[in-house]
Amino acid sequence: MKHNIQNSGIAACNPPEHTMHRRLFLEGIAKVGAASLMSWSGLFSLPAFAEQAKREQKHCILLWLCGAPSQFETWDPKPGRPTGGPFRSIPTKLPGVHVSELMPKCAGILDRLSVVRSMKTEATEHFQGIELLNRGSGPRPPFTRPTLGSVLAQQLGNLDSPIPNFVFLDPCPEGNEFKSFKAGNWAGWLGAQYGPVRAGGEYQIPNVGRLPDITASDHEEREAFRRFLTRKYENERQSAAASSQNAAFERVKGLMSCAPLFDLERLPAKDKAKYGPGAFGMHALLARHLVENGAPFVMVANGMPWDCHVMNHEIHQMLVPELDRVIYHLVTDLEERGLLDKTLVVMMGEFGRTPWLNASRGRDHYPNAWSLAMAGCGIQRGVVVGATDEDGIDVTEKPFNEKNLFATIFSALGIDPYQEYDLPNLPTFHRVEENAEPIREILL
Amino acid sequence: MQEETATTTEKPLEVKTELLKTIKLPTAVLGVDVSADGQQIVAACLDGGVYIVDAETEETRLLEKHDSYASGVAQVPGTSVVISAGFDGVLKWHDIEEKRTIRSVKAHEFWSWQMAVSNDGSHVASVTGQYLTGGYKYEPAGETEGSVAVFNVQSGDRVCSLAHVPPVQSVAISPNGRYLAAANLMGEIRVWELPTGKLLANWTTQDLTSWGVIKSHCYIGGVYAMAFLGDGTELIVCGMGPMRDPMAGNGKQTWQKFAWTESPVRKVDEIHEGDHGRGLPETVSVHPSGRFFVMAGRLAQGKWNVAFFETGTGRMLQSMDAKNRITKAVFSGDGSKLFFGVAEGQPKKKENGVFPDFGRIAIFSVA
Numbered sequence: 038m039k040h041n042i043q044n045s046g047i048a049a050c051n052p053p054e055h056t057m058h059r060r061l062f063l064e065g066i067a068k069v070g071a072a073s074l075m076s077w078s079g080l081f082s083l084p085a086f087a088e089q090a091k092r093e094q095k096h097c098i099l100l101w102l103c104g105a106p107s108q109f110e111t112w113d114p115k116p117g118r119p120t121g122g123p124f125r126s127i128p129t130k131l132p133g134v135h136v137s138e139l140m141p142k143c144a145g146i147l148d149r150l151s152v153v154r155s156m157k158t159e160a161t162e163h164f165q166g167i168e169l170l171n172r173g174s175g176p177r178p179p180f181t182r183p184t185l186g187s188v189l190a191q192q193l194g195n196l197d198s199p200i201p202n203f204v205f206l207d208p209c210p211e212g213n214e215f216k217s218f219k220a221g222n223w224a225g226w227l228g229a230q231y232g233p234v235r236a237g238g239e240y241q242i243p244n245v246g247r248l249p250d251i252t253a254s255d256h257e258e259r260e261a262f263r264r265f266l267t268r269k270y271e272n273e274r275q276s277a278a279a280s281s282q283n284a285a286f287e288r289v290k291g292l293m294s295c296a297p298l299f300d301l302e303r304l305p306a307k308d309k310a311k312y313g314p315g316a317f318g319m320h321a322l323l324a325r326h327l328v329e330n331g332a333p334f335v336m337v338a339n340g341m342p343w344d345c346h347v348m349n350h351e352i353h354q355m356l357v358p359e360l361d362r363v364i365y366h367l368v369t370d371l372e373e374r375g376l377l378d379k380t381l382v383v384m385m386g387e388f389g390r391t392p393w394l395n396a397s398r399g400r401d402h403y404p405n406a407w408s409l410a411m412a413g414c415g416i417q418r419g420v421v422v423g424a425t426d427e428d429g430i431d432v433t434e435k436p437f438n439e440k441n442l443f444a445t446i447f448s449a450l451g452i453d454p455y456q457e458y459d460l461p462n463l464p465t466f467h468r469v470e471e472n473a474e475p476i477r478e479i480l481l
Numbered sequence: 482m483q484e485e486t487a488t489t490t491e492k493p494l495e496v497k498t499e500l501l502k503t504i505k506l507p508t509a510v511l512g513v514d515v516s517a518d519g520q521q522i523v524a525a526c527l528d529g530g531v532y533i534v535d536a537e538t539e540e541t542r543l544l545e546k547h548d549s550y551a552s553g554v555a556q557v558p559g560t561s562v563v564i565s566a567g568f569d570g571v572l573k574w575h576d577i578e579e580k581r582t583i584r585s586v587k588a589h590e591f592w593s594w595q596m597a598v599s600n601d602g603s604h605v606a607s608v609t610g611q612y613l614t615g616g617y618k619y620e621p622a623g624e625t626e627g628s629v630a631v632f633n634v635q636s637g638d639r640v641c642s643l644a645h646v647p648p649v650q651s652v653a654i655s656p657n658g659r660y661l662a663a664a665n666l667m668g669e670i671r672v673w674e675l676p677t678g679k680l681l682a683n684w685t686t687q688d689l690t691s692w693g694v695i696k697s698h699c700y701i702g703g704v705y706a707m708a709f710l711g712d713g714t715e716l717i718v719c720g721m722g723p724m725r726d727p728m729a730g731n732g733k734q735t736w737q738k739f740a741w742t743e744s745p746v747r748k749v750d751e752i753h754e755g756d757h758g759r760g761l762p763e764t765v766s767v768h769p770s771g772r773f774f775v776m777a778g779r780l781a782q783g784k785w786n787v788a789f790f791e792t793g794t795g796r797m798l799q800s801m802d803a804k805n806r807i808t809k810a811v812f813s814g815d816g817s818k819l820f821f822g823v824a825e826g827q828p829k830k831k832e833n834g835v836f837p838d839f840g841r842i843a844i845f846s847v848a
Contacts, residue, residue: 104696104697104728119508119528119827119835120827123549123568123592124549125549208698209697209698211694211695211696212695212696213695213696213726215696313614313617314614314615314617315617315619316618316619316698318614319617339698340695340696340697340698341695341696341697342693342696342697342698342699344696344697344728345728346728346729346730347728347729347730347761348701348730351612351648351701352697352699352701354611354612355612355613355614355619356699358611358613359613359614391829393826393827393828393829393836394509394827395826395827396779396805396824396825396826397730397761397779397781397806398806398824399728399730
């Protein structure tokens with residue numbers, strides 16, 4: 038791998054990355070000079086390059102269902118069984134395949150999706166599960182493996198693009214263990230330039246806008262001076278931290294130019310009616326919009342709402358219909374726009390939920406047998422792989438773990454899953470360890 | 482809405498309870514009712530089953546099954562008829578003497594969250610509503626069918642469908658059969674006249690619902706149970722106080738009493754400071770004497786999930802930790818016994834190919 042790895046990012050909470058989060062919400066600044074830049078092509082100085090890049094660009098949207106949805110109330114229903122819950126199952130476009138009655142829209146397009154019903158992982162708690170399913174491998178301190186988004190930002194992204202290569206849309210600033218994860222080091226050894234730019238909802242931090250008594254030109258002069266000093270520092274001291282800092286500032290400038298792309302208010306009312314009105318749906322629409330405009334990787338979450346230890350069914354009867362609607366529109370919209378074949382959509386949480394109900398009418402954490410779904414770039418259409426037993430307690434066919442999943446995602450996007458990272462003076466790491474097989478049944 | 486808190490210096494009532502027996506059922510009990518003499522128990526269960534249980538011999542018989550969870554059940558006073566409701570949206574009439582189901586009525590497109598039969602046996606009411614996203618902050622969407630359905634017990638005909646904001650989770654009919662109350666996730670309570678369906682009162686308590694800050698952005702909680710007092714002009718409601726993490730289920734155990742015929746509706750009393758622990762109260766039942774009531778549910782933190790309160794003063798009279806989730810509490814007609822529907826956690830391991838029983842009916846003496 039030829040990319041220059043930033044060792045300084047190892048196992049540390051990287052300040053430049055956090056700086057980026059704050060800078061996204063330079064709403065006042067962002068409006069300056071950006072009003073006319075609403076198309077992706079317009080963001081590049083060379084239209085021909087923009088068109089070529091757009092044609093070749095692959096994308097990935099991760100609908101991150103944090104907290105872990107129940108497989109019984111989504112992709113792997115067990116109606117009539119003691120573990121099955123109150124919801125019935127309904128037939129789908131695939132003969133003999135049923136999903137929860139809460140997903141009628143997905144049932145109608147299951148011939149365009151692939152479902153894995155046999156995920157079997159080991160992390161039983163949220164933080165570990167989130168780490169595992171975002172990084173694709175267990176921890177090996179003090180080294181920090183980059184998240185999926187960071188790897189795809191590096192592999193699919195273009196550092197010259199003003200659009201962030203890794204956008205994280207999460208309107209909920211909280212989220213217990215997810216909040217802890219969000220505060221951590223996303224990009225790991227790849228370096229802060231591959232960390233996420235966070236946007237969405239009410240997420241904003243005050244006092245980051247350009248001060249009213251500083252003009253735009255004054256601001257640009259200050260930025261030029263800052264750039265000069267840090268470049269000088271970087272060159273003289275060989276500082277990776279300064280390099281990351283500079284990369285972060287460059288991204289801020291890009292963001293300032295493309296900020297209107299993040300504006301929910303500017304999205305067509307018809308689209309908002311389809312995806313909305315909930316925050317998750319609205320941000321899934323924003324993800325589609327960003328992909329249409331060139332973003333390589335967009336992750337959509339909404340806090341940690343799926344962690345239904347209490348009243349699992351009462352919450353799933355609300356969350357799943359929204360998810361059903363979002364998946365349906367996202368997949369069909371991408372297809373209508375000719376983007377589905379080059380956009381991989383992944384829908385998953387960090388594990389599944391227990392077959393048995395606890396005394397609070399909830400389902401607890403369950404990594405032993407759970408489901409996820411994928412669609413689009415590099416993925417077969419209409420495949421359901423793996424199976425669980427009649428009560429959903431264990432996988433009976435083709436268990437897959439996080440490494441199989443990551444090998445599948447990378448393969449689907451045309452990325453070598455097993456490439457070794459170029460990490461001088463560090464142990465050997467690969468994108469996917471142990472040569473884990475991809476889930477070949479769902480790969481094109 | 483005006484507020485007032487009752488205080489008194491009178492000596493409180495003494496309520497003594499003793500566990501008489503526990504009867505096992507295959508799956509969690511979500512609804513329970515008992516004949517006036519306390520001998521015949523009916524139970525609605527997680528497996529969809531509606532069971533009739535002899536309190537003395539513990540003989541248990543399955544009447545019929547709903548296509549989803551059976552959520553409620555009631556004996557029609559003075560008859561051999563039992564009416565059950567389910568998450569299949571169906572009301573079923575069973576004749577327990579003839580051992581057959583005599584009528585099934587599709588009451589709702591979504592779950593029947595709860596049901597109630599009037600004391601004179603003339604009306605059965607059932608409430609429904611799916612919580613669908615209606616706003617950016619996950620406010621519930623409007624209803625697609627009347628959220629409150631009232632049927633004639635004799636004929637099975639629909640008497641009226643009443644509008645509310647779904648999901649409507651609890652329903653109660655006044656002892657004299659004149660009033661019907663229904664309340665929802667957002668703490669909105671409506672009272673109608675029966676059988677005309679004329680809306681008499683509509684107010685909201687903010688103290689029984691949560692919009693999540695931690696983890697989730699959605700609503701949870703709401704009014705989980707209600708009971709009219711005396712002539713029906715006062716209504717007790719119960720549920721769980723607001724939580725930052727709505728998935729924790731650890732809001733304050735709360736009841737409130739309203740004089741709903743007054744304008745504006747007046748909060749007469751509520752659980753006293755220091756009395757509550759944390760958890761979800763799911764049931765409230767007034768003793769036939771009218772002098773006290775019981776509130777019960779699930780304990781998250783604190784010392785009790787069953788507590789008795791004096792109706793007039795609101796004082797807590799007795800409390801206990803029943804160790805399991807209580808879904809429904811019903812007094813026998815003479816008030817000498819108290820019946821609890823119980824839901825234990827579902828066992829994780831099968832024995833001989835089936836999950837062990839995790840439903841219970843607990844019978845207490847009350848003195």
